[in-house]
Amino acid sequence: METDRDDGRSPSQLRPLSCARNVLHRAHGSASWSQGDTKVLAAVYGPKAGTKKNENPEKACIEVIWKPKTGQIGKLEKEFEMILKRTLQSICILTINPNTTTSIIVQVVNDDGALLVCAINAACAALVDAGIPMKHLAVAICCCLAEGGYVILDPTKIEEQKMRGFAYLVFPNSVVSVLPEGLSHVEGEPMEHGIITSVTHGVMSVEEYLKCLERGRAASTKLSDFLRRSLQSQLPSDSSKAA
Amino acid sequence: MGVPHASGDLSSEMEVDAFRHLFPLRYFERHLSESIRPDARPLGRARDTTLALGAVASAQGSALAKIGSTTMLAAIKMEVMTPSTESPEEGCIAIDFHMPPICSPIVRPGRPAEAAPVISKQLSDTISSSGMINLKELSLVSGKAAWMAYLDIYCLDADGALFDAALLSAVAAFSHLQIPIVSLNDDGKIVLVSEEDVGAKLEKEPVNKEKRKLTLSSIPFSLTCILHKNYILADPTAEEESIMETLVTVVLDSSARLVSFYKPGGSVFAYTSAVQDCVALTRQRVKELQEILDEAISGMETD
Numbered sequence: 001m002e003t004d005r006d007d008g009r010s011p012s013q014l015r016p017l018s019c020a021r022n023v024l025h026r027a028h029g030s031a032s033w034s035q036g037d038t039k040v041l042a043a044v045y046g047p048k049a050g051t052k053k054n055e056n057p058e059k060a061c062i063e064v065i066w067k068p069k070t071g072q073i074g075k076l077e078k079e080f081e082m083i084l085k086r087t088l089q090s091i092c093i094l095t096i097n098p099n100t101t102t103s104i105i106v107q108v109v110n111d112d113g114a115l116l117v118c119a120i121n122a123a124c125a126a127l128v129d130a131g132i133p134m135k136h137l138a139v140a141i142c143c144c145l146a147e148g149g150y151v152i153l154d155p156t157k158i159e160e161q162k163m164r165g166f167a168y169l170v171f172p173n174s175v176v177s178v179l180p181e182g183l184s185h186v187e188g189e190p191m192e193h194g195i196i197t198s199v200t201h202g203v204m205s206v207e208e209y210l211k212c213l214e215r216g217r218a219a220s221t222k223l224s225d226f227l228r229r230s231l232q233s234q235l236p237s238d239s240s241k242a243a
Numbered sequence: 244m245g246v247p248h249a250s251g252d253l254s255s256e257m258e259v260d261a262f263r264h265l266f267p268l269r270y271f272e273r274h275l276s277e278s279i280r281p282d283a284r285p286l287g288r289a290r291d292t293t294l295a296l297g298a299v300a301s302a303q304g305s306a307l308a309k310i311g312s313t314t315m316l317a318a319i320k321m322e323v324m325t326p327s328t329e330s331p332e333e334g335c336i337a338i339d340f341h342m343p344p345i346c347s348p349i350v351r352p353g354r355p356a357e358a359a360p361v362i363s364k365q366l367s368d369t370i371s372s373s374g375m376i377n378l379k380e381l382s383l384v385s386g387k388a389a390w391m392a393y394l395d396i397y398c399l400d401a402d403g404a405l406f407d408a409a410l411l412s413a414v415a416a417f418s419h420l421q422i423p424i425v426s427l428n429d430d431g432k433i434v435l436v437s438e439e440d441v442g443a444k445l446e447k448e449p450v451n452k453e454k455r456k457l458t459l460s461s462i463p464f465s466l467t468c469i470l471h472k473n474y475i476l477a478d479p480t481a482e483e484e485s486i487m488e489t490l491v492t493v494v495l496d497s498s499a500r501l502v503s504f505y506k507p508g509g510s511v512f513a514y515t516s517a518v519q520d521c522v523a524l525t526r527q528r529v530k531e532l533q534e535i536l537d538e539a540i541s542g543m544e545t546d
Contacts, residue, residue, distance in 0.1 A: 054349055074360075075360045075361075075363055075364040076364060078357075078360040078361055078364070079360070079361045079364045079365070082357070082358075082361045082507060083507045083508070085508075086507040086508025086509065087507070087508040088508070089508055090489075090508040090509055090510050165372070167504070170508075172512065189514045189515065189516075191512070193514060193515070194512020194513060194514050195506060195512060195513040195514075195518070196506075196508060196509070196512060197506055197507055197508050198504050198505065198506040198513070199503075199505055199506075199507070200501070200502075200503050200504050200505070201368060201372055201503075202372045203372060203373060203374065203461075203496065203500050203501070203502050204500065204501050205500055205501060206499075206500075206501050206519075206522050208501075209501050209504055209518075210515065210518070213515070213518070
Protein backbone atom coordinates (compact mmCIF):
# COMPACT_ATOMS: atom_id res chain seq x y z
CA MET A 1 0.00 0.00 0.00
CA GLU A 2 2.72 2.45 1.02
CA THR A 3 5.04 3.75 -1.61
CA ASP A 4 8.31 5.57 -1.70
CA ARG A 5 8.35 8.76 -3.68
CA ASP A 6 11.43 10.08 -5.40
CA ASP A 7 11.69 13.00 -3.00
CA GLY A 8 11.10 10.85 0.08
CA ARG A 9 7.62 12.17 0.81
CA SER A 10 4.82 9.97 2.12
CA PRO A 11 1.87 9.53 -0.31
CA SER A 12 -0.31 12.16 1.32
CA GLN A 13 2.45 14.62 2.18
CA LEU A 14 2.34 17.96 0.39
CA ARG A 15 5.41 19.82 -0.78
CA PRO A 16 6.47 22.86 1.26
CA LEU A 17 3.98 25.68 0.69
CA SER A 18 4.74 29.34 0.62
CA CYS A 19 2.51 32.30 0.01
CA ALA A 20 3.37 35.98 -0.15
CA ARG A 21 0.88 38.76 -0.74
CA ASN A 22 1.30 42.27 -2.04
CA VAL A 23 4.38 41.40 -4.08
CA LEU A 24 3.64 43.76 -6.99
CA HIS A 25 3.09 47.40 -6.07
CA ARG A 26 1.32 48.50 -9.28
CA ALA A 27 -1.39 45.86 -9.12
CA HIS A 28 -4.51 46.33 -6.99
CA GLY A 29 -3.77 42.98 -5.43
CA SER A 30 -1.12 40.37 -5.99
CA ALA A 31 0.19 37.15 -4.55
CA SER A 32 2.81 34.56 -5.23
CA TRP A 33 2.16 30.96 -4.34
CA SER A 34 4.58 28.08 -4.51
CA GLN A 35 4.29 24.38 -3.86
CA GLY A 36 7.77 22.89 -4.00
CA ASP A 37 9.31 24.06 -7.25
CA THR A 38 6.02 25.06 -8.85
CA LYS A 39 5.56 28.79 -8.51
CA VAL A 40 2.85 31.07 -9.81
CA LEU A 41 2.43 34.83 -9.57
CA ALA A 42 -1.06 36.32 -9.73
CA ALA A 43 -2.04 39.98 -10.12
CA VAL A 44 -5.52 41.47 -9.83
CA TYR A 45 -6.59 44.69 -11.52
CA GLY A 46 -10.03 46.03 -10.91
CA PRO A 47 -12.91 46.32 -10.58
CA LYS A 48 -12.80 48.38 -13.78
CA ALA A 49 -15.90 49.94 -15.34
CA GLY A 50 -17.88 48.01 -17.93
CA THR A 51 -18.17 44.36 -18.87
CA LYS A 52 -17.09 42.53 -21.97
CA LYS A 53 -19.48 41.57 -24.75
CA ASN A 54 -21.79 38.61 -24.05
CA GLU A 55 -21.35 39.03 -20.30
CA ASN A 56 -24.22 39.82 -17.99
CA PRO A 57 -23.94 43.54 -17.08
CA GLU A 58 -26.02 42.97 -13.95
CA LYS A 59 -23.11 41.08 -12.45
CA ALA A 60 -19.41 41.68 -12.04
CA CYS A 61 -17.35 40.08 -14.75
CA ILE A 62 -14.13 38.19 -14.14
CA GLU A 63 -11.43 37.94 -16.74
CA VAL A 64 -8.46 35.62 -16.47
CA ILE A 65 -5.30 36.06 -18.52
CA TRP A 66 -2.85 33.17 -18.41
CA LYS A 67 0.78 33.89 -19.16
CA PRO A 68 2.87 30.77 -19.68
CA LYS A 69 6.54 30.66 -18.71
CA THR A 70 7.57 30.73 -22.35
CA GLY A 71 5.88 30.90 -25.71
CA GLN A 72 2.39 31.59 -26.95
CA ILE A 73 -0.79 30.46 -25.27
CA GLY A 74 -2.38 27.38 -26.78
CA LYS A 75 -5.46 25.25 -26.18
CA LEU A 76 -4.18 24.03 -22.81
CA GLU A 77 -3.80 27.58 -21.51
CA LYS A 78 -7.22 28.54 -22.91
CA GLU A 79 -8.72 25.64 -20.97
CA PHE A 80 -6.90 26.71 -17.80
CA GLU A 81 -8.20 30.26 -18.27
CA MET A 82 -11.75 29.00 -18.59
CA ILE A 83 -11.50 26.71 -15.54
CA LEU A 84 -9.94 29.49 -13.44
CA LYS A 85 -12.57 31.98 -14.56
CA ARG A 86 -15.49 29.69 -13.73
CA THR A 87 -13.93 28.72 -10.39
CA LEU A 88 -13.29 32.31 -9.32
CA GLN A 89 -16.77 33.36 -10.49
CA SER A 90 -18.27 30.84 -8.11
CA ILE A 91 -16.38 32.14 -5.06
CA CYS A 92 -16.72 35.90 -5.70
CA ILE A 93 -19.87 37.83 -4.83
CA LEU A 94 -20.66 39.12 -8.29
CA THR A 95 -23.71 41.21 -7.40
CA ILE A 96 -21.81 43.79 -5.32
CA ASN A 97 -20.07 45.54 -8.20
CA PRO A 98 -22.35 45.07 -11.22
CA ASN A 99 -21.13 46.10 -14.66
CA THR A 100 -17.45 45.95 -13.74
CA THR A 101 -14.61 43.75 -14.87
CA THR A 102 -11.88 42.37 -12.63
CA SER A 103 -8.81 41.09 -14.44
CA ILE A 104 -6.67 38.38 -12.95
CA ILE A 105 -3.31 37.87 -14.61
CA VAL A 106 -1.61 34.60 -13.84
CA GLN A 107 2.09 34.36 -14.60
CA VAL A 108 3.70 30.94 -14.42
CA VAL A 109 7.16 31.30 -12.86
CA ASN A 110 8.05 27.62 -12.78
CA ASP A 111 6.08 24.47 -13.54
CA ASP A 112 6.96 21.36 -11.59
CA GLY A 113 3.58 19.62 -11.55
CA ALA A 114 0.16 20.57 -10.15
CA LEU A 115 0.31 23.85 -12.05
CA LEU A 116 -3.42 24.54 -12.28
CA VAL A 117 -4.03 24.02 -8.57
CA CYS A 118 -1.10 26.30 -7.76
CA ALA A 119 -2.59 28.96 -10.04
CA ILE A 120 -6.02 28.67 -8.40
CA ASN A 121 -4.50 29.06 -4.93
CA ALA A 122 -2.42 32.03 -6.08
CA ALA A 123 -5.39 33.73 -7.75
CA CYS A 124 -7.46 33.24 -4.62
CA ALA A 125 -4.81 34.86 -2.40
CA ALA A 126 -4.44 37.73 -4.89
CA LEU A 127 -8.20 38.35 -4.84
CA VAL A 128 -8.07 38.59 -1.03
CA ASP A 129 -5.16 41.02 -1.35
CA ALA A 130 -7.14 43.17 -3.76
CA GLY A 131 -10.14 43.19 -1.42
CA ILE A 132 -12.57 41.72 -3.95
CA PRO A 133 -15.73 40.62 -2.08
CA MET A 134 -15.85 36.85 -1.82
CA LYS A 135 -18.24 34.30 -0.32
CA HIS A 136 -15.42 32.06 0.84
CA LEU A 137 -11.99 30.98 -0.32
CA ALA A 138 -11.18 28.08 -2.57
CA VAL A 139 -8.42 25.58 -1.96
CA ALA A 140 -7.16 23.45 -4.80
CA ILE A 141 -5.38 20.12 -4.58
CA CYS A 142 -4.00 17.65 -7.11
CA CYS A 143 -4.53 13.92 -6.43
CA CYS A 144 -2.67 11.34 -8.49
CA LEU A 145 -3.70 7.73 -8.94
CA ALA A 146 -0.73 5.38 -9.20
CA GLU A 147 -0.66 1.82 -10.51
CA GLY A 148 -2.18 -0.42 -7.85
CA GLY A 149 -4.85 2.11 -6.99
CA TYR A 150 -3.19 4.12 -4.26
CA VAL A 151 -3.51 7.89 -4.18
CA ILE A 152 -0.63 10.33 -3.89
CA LEU A 153 -1.07 14.05 -3.34
CA ASP A 154 0.59 17.10 -4.84
CA PRO A 155 2.72 15.37 -7.50
CA THR A 156 5.83 16.77 -9.12
CA LYS A 157 6.00 16.94 -12.90
CA ILE A 158 7.85 13.61 -13.16
CA GLU A 159 5.30 11.89 -10.91
CA GLU A 160 2.45 13.42 -12.90
CA GLN A 161 3.76 11.87 -16.12
CA LYS A 162 4.23 8.43 -14.57
CA MET A 163 0.77 8.21 -13.10
CA ARG A 164 -2.24 6.38 -14.48
CA GLY A 165 -4.55 9.29 -13.85
CA PHE A 166 -4.92 12.43 -11.83
CA ALA A 167 -7.63 14.76 -10.60
CA TYR A 168 -7.48 18.47 -9.92
CA LEU A 169 -9.99 19.18 -7.18
CA VAL A 170 -11.11 22.50 -5.75
CA PHE A 171 -13.00 22.70 -2.44
CA PRO A 172 -14.34 25.62 -0.43
CA ASN A 173 -12.16 26.44 2.59
CA SER A 174 -13.32 25.34 6.00
CA VAL A 175 -15.47 27.94 7.70
CA VAL A 176 -14.65 29.03 11.24
CA SER A 177 -17.66 31.25 11.82
CA VAL A 178 -20.84 29.68 13.13
CA LEU A 179 -23.39 29.20 10.37
CA PRO A 180 -26.97 28.01 10.62
CA GLU A 181 -27.25 24.22 10.25
CA GLY A 182 -28.73 24.45 6.76
CA LEU A 183 -25.78 26.45 5.44
CA SER A 184 -22.87 24.62 7.00
CA HIS A 185 -24.19 21.14 6.27
CA VAL A 186 -25.79 20.02 3.02
CA GLU A 187 -27.30 16.53 2.91
CA GLY A 188 -25.32 15.50 5.94
CA GLU A 189 -22.00 16.63 4.51
CA PRO A 190 -20.12 19.71 5.70
CA MET A 191 -19.95 22.54 3.18
CA GLU A 192 -16.21 22.21 2.67
CA HIS A 193 -16.77 18.72 1.23
CA GLY A 194 -18.56 20.06 -1.84
CA ILE A 195 -16.59 20.12 -5.08
CA ILE A 196 -16.30 23.51 -6.75
CA THR A 197 -14.17 22.28 -9.61
CA SER A 198 -13.06 18.85 -10.73
CA VAL A 199 -10.88 18.07 -13.72
CA THR A 200 -9.60 14.54 -14.29
CA HIS A 201 -7.21 12.93 -16.71
CA GLY A 202 -6.76 9.24 -17.34
CA VAL A 203 -9.11 6.32 -16.82
CA MET A 204 -10.07 5.30 -13.29
CA SER A 205 -12.96 3.48 -11.70
CA VAL A 206 -15.70 5.45 -9.96
CA GLU A 207 -14.54 4.06 -6.59
CA GLU A 208 -11.01 5.29 -7.25
CA TYR A 209 -12.34 8.74 -8.02
CA LEU A 210 -14.30 8.77 -4.76
CA LYS A 211 -11.11 7.73 -2.96
CA CYS A 212 -9.28 10.66 -4.57
CA LEU A 213 -12.10 12.91 -3.35
CA GLU A 214 -11.76 11.64 0.19
CA ARG A 215 -7.97 12.14 0.26
CA GLY A 216 -8.32 15.52 -1.40
CA ARG A 217 -10.82 16.66 1.22
CA ALA A 218 -8.52 15.61 4.04
CA ALA A 219 -5.61 17.50 2.51
CA SER A 220 -7.72 20.55 1.69
CA THR A 221 -8.23 21.12 5.43
CA LYS A 222 -4.46 21.45 5.89
CA LEU A 223 -4.22 23.72 2.87
CA SER A 224 -7.06 25.93 4.02
CA ASP A 225 -5.44 26.26 7.47
CA PHE A 226 -2.21 27.32 5.78
CA LEU A 227 -4.05 29.81 3.57
CA ARG A 228 -5.86 31.29 6.56
CA ARG A 229 -2.64 31.57 8.59
CA SER A 230 -0.70 33.21 5.79
CA LEU A 231 -3.51 35.67 5.10
CA GLN A 232 -3.85 36.60 8.77
CA SER A 233 -0.12 37.07 9.36
CA GLN A 234 0.02 39.71 6.66
CA LEU A 235 -2.94 41.74 7.86
CA PRO A 236 -0.90 44.70 9.25
CA SER A 237 0.62 45.44 5.83
CA ASP A 238 -2.90 45.36 4.45
CA SER A 239 -4.05 48.23 6.66
CA SER A 240 -1.04 50.34 5.66
CA LYS A 241 -1.95 49.73 2.03
CA ALA A 242 -5.51 50.86 2.60
CA ALA A 243 -4.28 54.04 4.22
CA MET B 244 -40.16 23.93 -3.39
CA GLY B 245 -39.94 27.35 -1.88
CA VAL B 246 -41.41 29.37 -4.69
CA PRO B 247 -42.86 32.49 -3.08
CA HIS B 248 -46.61 32.70 -3.23
CA ALA B 249 -46.44 36.19 -4.74
CA SER B 250 -44.67 34.93 -7.84
CA GLY B 251 -47.37 32.31 -8.28
CA ASP B 252 -49.96 35.06 -8.37
CA LEU B 253 -47.84 37.06 -10.77
CA SER B 254 -47.43 34.13 -13.13
CA SER B 255 -51.15 33.53 -13.30
CA GLU B 256 -51.74 37.17 -14.24
CA MET B 257 -48.93 37.36 -16.78
CA GLU B 258 -48.67 35.70 -20.12
CA VAL B 259 -46.50 32.61 -19.94
CA ASP B 260 -44.08 33.83 -22.60
CA ALA B 261 -43.54 37.16 -20.89
CA PHE B 262 -43.00 35.42 -17.55
CA ARG B 263 -40.44 33.12 -19.17
CA HIS B 264 -38.41 36.05 -20.46
CA LEU B 265 -38.71 38.30 -17.42
CA PHE B 266 -38.14 35.69 -14.71
CA PRO B 267 -36.34 32.83 -16.46
CA LEU B 268 -35.05 31.26 -13.25
CA ARG B 269 -38.45 31.32 -11.52
CA TYR B 270 -40.05 29.98 -14.67
CA PHE B 271 -37.67 27.02 -14.61
CA GLU B 272 -38.01 26.45 -10.89
CA ARG B 273 -41.80 26.29 -11.19
CA HIS B 274 -41.32 23.48 -13.72
CA LEU B 275 -38.62 21.73 -11.69
CA SER B 276 -40.82 21.64 -8.59
CA GLU B 277 -43.27 19.58 -10.68
CA SER B 278 -40.39 17.33 -11.83
CA ILE B 279 -40.77 18.36 -15.42
CA ARG B 280 -38.87 20.63 -17.79
CA PRO B 281 -40.34 23.25 -20.16
CA ASP B 282 -39.71 20.96 -23.15
CA ALA B 283 -41.81 18.22 -21.44
CA ARG B 284 -38.83 16.04 -20.52
CA PRO B 285 -38.43 14.51 -17.06
CA LEU B 286 -35.31 15.84 -15.29
CA GLY B 287 -33.07 12.87 -15.96
CA ARG B 288 -33.91 12.26 -19.60
CA ALA B 289 -31.71 13.26 -22.51
CA ARG B 290 -33.12 14.59 -25.75
CA ASP B 291 -33.72 12.40 -28.80
CA THR B 292 -30.43 11.44 -30.35
CA THR B 293 -29.79 10.48 -33.95
CA LEU B 294 -26.62 9.46 -35.68
CA ALA B 295 -25.85 9.22 -39.40
CA LEU B 296 -22.59 7.73 -40.61
CA GLY B 297 -20.88 8.68 -43.85
CA ALA B 298 -22.30 12.18 -44.08
CA VAL B 299 -19.25 13.56 -45.92
CA ALA B 300 -18.42 11.61 -49.09
CA SER B 301 -14.95 13.09 -49.56
CA ALA B 302 -13.72 12.14 -46.08
CA GLN B 303 -12.47 8.70 -45.09
CA GLY B 304 -14.75 8.64 -42.08
CA SER B 305 -17.57 10.95 -41.11
CA ALA B 306 -20.68 11.21 -39.00
CA LEU B 307 -23.50 13.60 -38.24
CA ALA B 308 -24.75 13.53 -34.67
CA LYS B 309 -27.85 15.26 -33.37
CA ILE B 310 -28.86 15.54 -29.73
CA GLY B 311 -32.13 17.45 -29.73
CA SER B 312 -31.25 20.31 -32.05
CA THR B 313 -27.53 20.38 -31.18
CA THR B 314 -25.89 19.22 -34.40
CA MET B 315 -22.29 18.18 -34.95
CA LEU B 316 -20.64 17.13 -38.18
CA ALA B 317 -17.37 15.20 -37.80
CA ALA B 318 -15.08 14.20 -40.63
CA ILE B 319 -11.70 12.44 -40.70
CA LYS B 320 -9.06 12.94 -43.38
CA MET B 321 -6.09 10.60 -43.42
CA GLU B 322 -2.62 11.67 -44.47
CA VAL B 323 0.68 9.87 -44.49
CA MET B 324 3.39 11.36 -42.29
CA THR B 325 6.75 10.42 -40.87
CA PRO B 326 6.33 9.32 -37.26
CA SER B 327 8.31 11.01 -34.53
CA THR B 328 11.49 9.35 -33.31
CA GLU B 329 10.08 8.82 -29.79
CA SER B 330 7.21 6.68 -31.07
CA PRO B 331 8.28 5.26 -34.47
CA GLU B 332 5.48 2.71 -34.50
CA GLU B 333 2.59 5.02 -33.79
CA GLY B 334 0.35 7.17 -35.89
CA CYS B 335 -1.16 10.42 -34.72
CA ILE B 336 -4.55 12.05 -34.27
CA ALA B 337 -5.19 15.77 -34.54
CA ILE B 338 -8.56 16.98 -33.32
CA ASP B 339 -10.01 20.38 -34.04
CA PHE B 340 -13.41 21.70 -33.01
CA HIS B 341 -14.94 24.56 -34.97
CA MET B 342 -17.78 26.85 -34.02
CA PRO B 343 -18.72 28.85 -37.12
CA PRO B 344 -21.03 31.88 -36.68
CA ILE B 345 -24.03 29.94 -38.01
CA CYS B 346 -24.13 27.75 -34.90
CA SER B 347 -25.26 30.28 -32.33
CA PRO B 348 -26.18 33.97 -31.96
CA ILE B 349 -23.36 34.31 -29.40
CA VAL B 350 -20.64 33.53 -31.94
CA ARG B 351 -19.85 36.53 -34.10
CA PRO B 352 -18.03 36.40 -37.42
CA GLY B 353 -14.32 37.21 -37.25
CA ARG B 354 -14.14 36.49 -33.55
CA PRO B 355 -13.45 32.88 -32.61
CA ALA B 356 -15.77 31.45 -29.98
CA GLU B 357 -14.20 31.14 -26.53
CA ALA B 358 -15.64 27.68 -26.00
CA ALA B 359 -14.14 26.15 -29.16
CA PRO B 360 -10.48 25.64 -28.08
CA VAL B 361 -11.62 24.37 -24.68
CA ILE B 362 -13.94 21.73 -26.15
CA SER B 363 -11.25 20.81 -28.65
CA LYS B 364 -8.77 20.23 -25.84
CA GLN B 365 -11.31 18.26 -23.80
CA LEU B 366 -12.04 16.03 -26.80
CA SER B 367 -8.41 15.20 -27.47
CA ASP B 368 -7.81 14.54 -23.76
CA THR B 369 -10.84 12.27 -23.55
CA ILE B 370 -10.05 10.32 -26.70
CA SER B 371 -6.38 9.87 -25.83
CA SER B 372 -6.90 8.94 -22.18
CA SER B 373 -9.78 6.55 -22.89
CA GLY B 374 -7.38 4.48 -25.01
CA MET B 375 -10.15 3.95 -27.56
CA ILE B 376 -7.72 4.03 -30.46
CA ASN B 377 -4.56 1.98 -30.54
CA LEU B 378 -2.15 4.37 -32.25
CA LYS B 379 -0.02 1.40 -33.35
CA GLU B 380 -2.82 0.48 -35.76
CA LEU B 381 -2.14 3.71 -37.60
CA SER B 382 1.44 2.70 -38.34
CA LEU B 383 2.41 1.75 -41.91
CA VAL B 384 6.17 1.22 -42.01
CA SER B 385 7.90 1.39 -38.65
CA GLY B 386 9.89 4.58 -38.31
CA LYS B 387 9.18 5.59 -41.91
CA ALA B 388 5.49 6.16 -42.42
CA ALA B 389 2.34 6.32 -40.36
CA TRP B 390 -1.15 7.72 -40.66
CA MET B 391 -2.06 11.13 -39.40
CA ALA B 392 -5.80 11.33 -38.79
CA TYR B 393 -7.18 14.86 -38.96
CA LEU B 394 -10.53 14.91 -37.18
CA ASP B 395 -12.50 18.10 -37.70
CA ILE B 396 -15.77 18.64 -35.92
CA TYR B 397 -18.09 21.40 -37.02
CA CYS B 398 -20.84 22.62 -34.76
CA LEU B 399 -23.82 23.39 -36.98
CA ASP B 400 -26.29 24.20 -34.21
CA ALA B 401 -25.20 24.92 -30.64
CA ASP B 402 -28.17 24.17 -28.42
CA GLY B 403 -26.45 22.98 -25.26
CA ALA B 404 -24.43 19.88 -24.32
CA LEU B 405 -21.87 20.66 -27.01
CA PHE B 406 -19.23 18.32 -25.66
CA ASP B 407 -21.61 15.33 -25.57
CA ALA B 408 -22.62 15.79 -29.19
CA ALA B 409 -19.04 16.47 -30.30
CA LEU B 410 -17.75 13.33 -28.58
CA LEU B 411 -20.57 11.22 -30.03
CA SER B 412 -19.86 12.47 -33.54
CA ALA B 413 -16.10 11.93 -33.09
CA VAL B 414 -16.57 8.37 -31.86
CA ALA B 415 -19.01 7.63 -34.70
CA ALA B 416 -16.63 9.08 -37.30
CA PHE B 417 -13.83 6.84 -36.01
CA SER B 418 -16.08 3.79 -36.17
CA HIS B 419 -16.97 4.70 -39.75
CA LEU B 420 -13.35 5.37 -40.72
CA GLN B 421 -11.92 3.16 -43.44
CA ILE B 422 -8.17 3.31 -43.82
CA PRO B 423 -7.38 3.59 -47.53
CA ILE B 424 -5.12 1.16 -49.40
CA VAL B 425 -1.58 2.36 -49.93
CA SER B 426 1.54 0.79 -51.37
CA LEU B 427 5.25 1.54 -51.39
CA ASN B 428 6.55 2.77 -54.74
CA ASP B 429 10.07 2.29 -56.09
CA ASP B 430 11.40 5.40 -54.38
CA GLY B 431 10.24 4.07 -51.03
CA LYS B 432 7.40 6.56 -50.90
CA ILE B 433 3.87 5.72 -49.89
CA VAL B 434 1.28 6.15 -52.63
CA LEU B 435 -2.47 5.81 -52.51
CA VAL B 436 -3.88 2.92 -54.50
CA SER B 437 -6.98 4.06 -56.34
CA GLU B 438 -10.10 1.90 -56.60
CA GLU B 439 -9.40 0.79 -60.22
CA ASP B 440 -5.90 -0.42 -59.46
CA VAL B 441 -7.12 -2.83 -56.84
CA GLY B 442 -8.44 -5.29 -59.42
CA ALA B 443 -5.33 -4.98 -61.61
CA LYS B 444 -2.12 -6.78 -60.76
CA LEU B 445 0.02 -4.65 -58.53
CA GLU B 446 3.73 -4.43 -59.14
CA LYS B 447 4.39 -3.84 -55.48
CA GLU B 448 2.74 -5.50 -52.57
CA PRO B 449 0.38 -3.01 -50.96
CA VAL B 450 1.28 -2.08 -47.39
CA ASN B 451 -2.21 -2.76 -46.19
CA LYS B 452 -4.00 -5.12 -48.48
CA GLU B 453 -7.57 -4.04 -48.11
CA LYS B 454 -9.56 -1.22 -46.66
CA ARG B 455 -9.64 -1.81 -42.99
CA LYS B 456 -11.35 -0.38 -39.99
CA LEU B 457 -9.84 0.55 -36.67
CA THR B 458 -10.63 -1.71 -33.76
CA LEU B 459 -12.14 0.54 -31.14
CA SER B 460 -11.83 -0.69 -27.58
CA SER B 461 -13.72 0.83 -24.65
CA ILE B 462 -15.56 3.63 -26.44
CA PRO B 463 -16.16 6.74 -24.29
CA PHE B 464 -19.59 8.36 -24.04
CA SER B 465 -20.50 11.42 -22.06
CA LEU B 466 -23.43 13.12 -20.39
CA THR B 467 -23.60 16.72 -19.28
CA CYS B 468 -25.82 17.54 -16.31
CA ILE B 469 -26.84 20.79 -14.68
CA LEU B 470 -26.80 20.98 -10.91
CA HIS B 471 -29.35 23.42 -9.58
CA LYS B 472 -30.26 23.38 -5.90
CA ASN B 473 -31.05 19.71 -5.31
CA TYR B 474 -32.08 19.02 -8.88
CA ILE B 475 -29.98 17.29 -11.49
CA LEU B 476 -30.98 18.03 -15.08
CA ALA B 477 -29.53 15.76 -17.74
CA ASP B 478 -28.59 16.98 -21.21
CA PRO B 479 -29.36 20.72 -20.90
CA THR B 480 -30.39 22.98 -23.76
CA ALA B 481 -28.57 26.26 -24.43
CA GLU B 482 -31.34 28.16 -22.62
CA GLU B 483 -30.98 26.00 -19.52
CA GLU B 484 -27.19 26.35 -19.61
CA SER B 485 -27.45 30.12 -19.71
CA ILE B 486 -29.84 30.30 -16.74
CA MET B 487 -28.38 27.68 -14.42
CA GLU B 488 -24.62 27.80 -14.48
CA THR B 489 -23.28 24.72 -12.75
CA LEU B 490 -22.40 22.11 -15.36
CA VAL B 491 -20.96 18.66 -14.76
CA THR B 492 -19.74 16.48 -17.61
CA VAL B 493 -19.16 12.81 -16.87
CA VAL B 494 -17.44 10.58 -19.41
CA LEU B 495 -17.66 6.82 -18.94
CA ASP B 496 -16.33 4.17 -21.27
CA SER B 497 -18.23 1.07 -22.37
CA SER B 498 -16.86 -0.92 -19.42
CA ALA B 499 -18.20 1.75 -17.01
CA ARG B 500 -14.82 3.16 -16.02
CA LEU B 501 -14.60 6.88 -15.38
CA VAL B 502 -12.69 8.69 -18.13
CA SER B 503 -13.42 12.19 -16.94
CA PHE B 504 -15.36 13.99 -14.24
CA TYR B 505 -15.36 17.57 -15.38
CA LYS B 506 -16.89 20.35 -13.33
CA PRO B 507 -15.50 23.77 -14.13
CA GLY B 508 -16.66 25.91 -11.20
CA GLY B 509 -20.29 26.86 -10.75
CA SER B 510 -22.19 28.17 -7.77
CA VAL B 511 -23.57 24.76 -6.71
CA PHE B 512 -21.15 22.34 -5.06
CA ALA B 513 -21.13 18.68 -5.97
CA TYR B 514 -21.41 16.51 -2.88
CA THR B 515 -20.77 12.78 -2.93
CA SER B 516 -24.44 12.01 -3.47
CA ALA B 517 -24.62 14.34 -6.48
CA VAL B 518 -21.43 12.79 -7.91
CA GLN B 519 -22.98 9.35 -7.63
CA ASP B 520 -26.29 10.49 -9.12
CA CYS B 521 -24.52 12.04 -12.11
CA VAL B 522 -22.51 8.87 -12.65
CA ALA B 523 -25.68 6.76 -12.44
CA LEU B 524 -27.43 8.96 -15.03
CA THR B 525 -24.38 8.68 -17.28
CA ARG B 526 -24.38 4.87 -16.96
CA GLN B 527 -27.93 4.78 -18.34
CA ARG B 528 -27.04 7.21 -21.08
CA VAL B 529 -23.96 5.19 -22.13
CA LYS B 530 -26.23 2.19 -22.73
CA GLU B 531 -28.57 4.30 -24.88
CA LEU B 532 -25.71 5.82 -26.86
CA GLN B 533 -24.04 2.43 -27.36
CA GLU B 534 -27.28 1.12 -28.85
CA ILE B 535 -27.64 4.15 -31.10
CA LEU B 536 -24.05 3.72 -32.31
CA ASP B 537 -24.44 -0.03 -32.89
CA GLU B 538 -27.65 0.59 -34.82
CA ALA B 539 -25.97 3.21 -37.02
CA ILE B 540 -23.03 0.89 -37.72
CA SER B 541 -25.22 -2.11 -38.57
CA GLY B 542 -27.36 0.17 -40.74
CA MET B 543 -24.23 1.11 -42.70
CA GLU B 544 -23.16 -2.50 -43.15
CA THR B 545 -26.47 -3.65 -44.60
CA ASP B 546 -26.42 -0.84 -47.18
